[in-house]
Every structure is written in C-alpha cells, then in structure tokens.
Amino acid sequence: MILCLVIGLISLIFFYFGLNMELEFNQVNYNTSYKYEFYLKLKNSLYFFIPYVGVSYISRDKLIHKVLHMNFSETKKIKNKIVFQYRGVYDFSKFRLEVKDIMFIFTKYKRLKNNPIIRVYPRVWSIKEQEINKLNYIFRKSVNKYLIENDYLNVKDIRKYNYNDSYKKIHWKATSKTGQLYVKNYENFDKGKMKIFVDMNEEILNKGKDIEESYIEYVVSILNYIMDDHIEFEVHFANDIEKIIFSNGKASFDDIMEYLVDNSCVARQKLFDSIAAIKSLSKKDFFCIIVFEMNESVIDKIIQLKRNGTECSVFYFKENFEKKSDGKYLDALKIKCFSMSKLVRNG
Numbered sequence: 001m002i003l004c005l006v007i008g009l010i011s012l013i014f015f016y017f018g019l020n021m022e023l024e025f026n027q028v029n030y031n032t033s034y035k036y037e038f039y040l041k042l043k044n045s046l047y048f049f050i051p052y053v054g055v056s057y058i059s060r061d062k063l064i065h066k067v068l069h070m071n072f073s074e075t076k077k078i079k080n081k082i083v084f085q086y087r088g089v090y091d092f093s094k095f096r097l098e099v100k101d102i103m104f105i106f107t108k109y110k111r112l113k114n115n116p117i118i119r120v121y122p123r124v125w126s127i128k129e130q131e132i133n134k135l136n137y138i139f140r141k142s143v144n145k146y147l148i149e150n151d152y153l154n155v156k157d158i159r160k161y162n163y164n165d166s167y168k169k170i171h172w173k174a175t176s177k178t179g180q181l182y183v184k185n186y187e188n189f190d191k192g193k194m195k196i197f198v199d200m201n202e203e204i205l206n207k208g209k210d211i212e213e214s215y216i217e218y219v220v221s222i223l224n225y226i227m228d229d230h231i232e233f234e235v236h237f238a239n240d241i242e243k244i245i246f247s248n249g250k251a252s253f254d255d256i257m258e259y260l261v262d263n264s265c266v267a268r269q270k271l272f273d274s275i276a277a278i279k280s281l282s283k284k285d286f287f288c289i290i291v292f293e294m295n296e297s298v299i300d301k302i303i304q305l306k307r308n309g310t311e312c313s314v315f316y317f318k319e320n321f322e323k324k325s326d327g328k329y330l331d332a333l334k335i336k337c338f339s340m341s342k343l344v345r346n347g
Contacts, residue, residue, distance in 0.1 A: 012101035018046035044070040054098030200239040238274035287312035
C-alpha cells in the first residue's frame, strides 16, 4: 500500500510539472454577439504516458469538462467556440487542468501557463438599407443646416491664398486686380460643433444586463453612423463620472469603444441635468441626444431646449409615448426623433 502511495505521489509530481496548458486566440478584436474560435493547447513534455488529464472551463455560463490522455511528448490542440454576451475585460484564469497520478489515488490542479486578457467591445450594427436614405436626408440635412463652418459676419483683412483654404473665402475683387488668389480673414470665427449626449443612467442597467448590452450596441451603431470626418464632435457620456471625448471625426471612435468596455450605465444623475450643467454653448452647436426611453419627461426637456434656441435630434431605444400626439407635436417643432430599433439591423 505504501509503495502504491509513493509511486502515485512521484508520478503526480512528474505529471504536474510535465504538463502545460495554453490558450490561443487568433482574433485581434472581439465584439459581443459574434461566435469566435479558440484553441486549448496541451503539451506533455515528458517521455511518459499520462493516463488521465481533465480540462475544466466555463463557456457561456456552463461548466465544460473534458477528459483525455496524453502520449509521451504529445501536443494536443482542442478547438472550442465562444460567444461573448457582454462587453468587458475577460480573463481565463478559471481554466484548469485536473491531473491524476498513475495509480489514480491523488489529484492536483494546474492553471494556465498563459492567461490571455481579452477586451470585448460592443457590436456595431449597420443601418437598415430601407432606412439609410431617409436618415441621410432628414438627419444630415438638419446637421448641415446648423453646423456652418465659418461665421462670415465681419471681414478683418485679406491675405494670400494657402493650400486647403476654402474657395468660399476667396476675395474675388483683390484676386482680379492682382492676378493672385487672395482670401478673406474674418473677425468672428465661430465653428459649430455637434454635441452628442449619451444617456448612461443606472436605471438602464437595473432593467437587466442583456437590455443594457443591447442599448449600448445600438448607441455605438448610431455613433458610428453620425460621426463624420468633416464635423467637430463632443461626445458626452452622462455617467456617474462624466466622460467627454473630443473628436474631429471617426478617428476617435476607438476611444468611445474603449470607454464602453470599461464602463457600465451607473449614473445617478439624470441626462438632462448633465446637459444643463454645460456652461459654454454656441448658437451653431447641434445637439444629438441619445436616450434609453422616450417618455413625457424627456419630451418636455427637449421642447424646453428647442424654445431656448438649441437645435437637436433625438435617438431613442424604447418608446413610451403616453399621448399619440406627442410625436406629431415634436415634428411640428422640427425636432427629429428616431427609433434606434427601427434604424439598426439587429441580426
């Protein structure tokens, strides 16, 4: 009996140090809802047969357990598939090897040799084909109307034309007299911005993690559509600690995705309280407001913004109109409201 115990213990020590387990992920970027392949790589560096190796890990909230044996100096790659349901940072420390000795008396567990950290981003859906033309016409027309690049009220002086100067600034009278291109310098330069406000109230997360994830996927899909390389942006995430991302176009979209990987909807302050706290506003700024629920309170706040001279459009995830006339009233005020569920191709 003692001999069996000694043989078992010695073989367990050999097996434990002779076995290694690694995870191989081939993708660079990962998003929610997609199915990805990964490989579990097992390597026996011993010149011994290992009769029992158990591999345990969690996939989609289910415990997976596989049992196999390893020949001497053998390497096995086990193909697996995984779907990330939620954005965030994933570590795979729960993967473990169950190693038994040759006598099947002792058991020891071993963790991964490598522990890959995977950052999973929200899925970006495309806009439905039947909606894209209407959205381009209504939304972009509104934006272009109010976001005028320059304020041409007062001409300060003129100077020679530089590469990339707008042809609209050419001083034709001076150009015709000198034979060289001259442009106007303006005293008042007021460049309008699009200010995007994203609702991150804690009530969204309280409705369930699946609902919050769907909402965030719709948010990034809309942001991906409206962010234009020719317009300056301020994207305000009205969260517990407010985050503002300044952008000259889609180059900053990655910053938005990185922020949303690390942050959930936990704000205790209401969205429109965050908007009211903004001190510096330009008459040429255009507000794009993304809310979870379009209800009576939100409608009242939007109407108040309009009456204060702020132009805006609204994208909403959930509709809760108590009066059917509310939508028509907003249209009459030229406030364009869009249901994200009707715009975004989900599936």
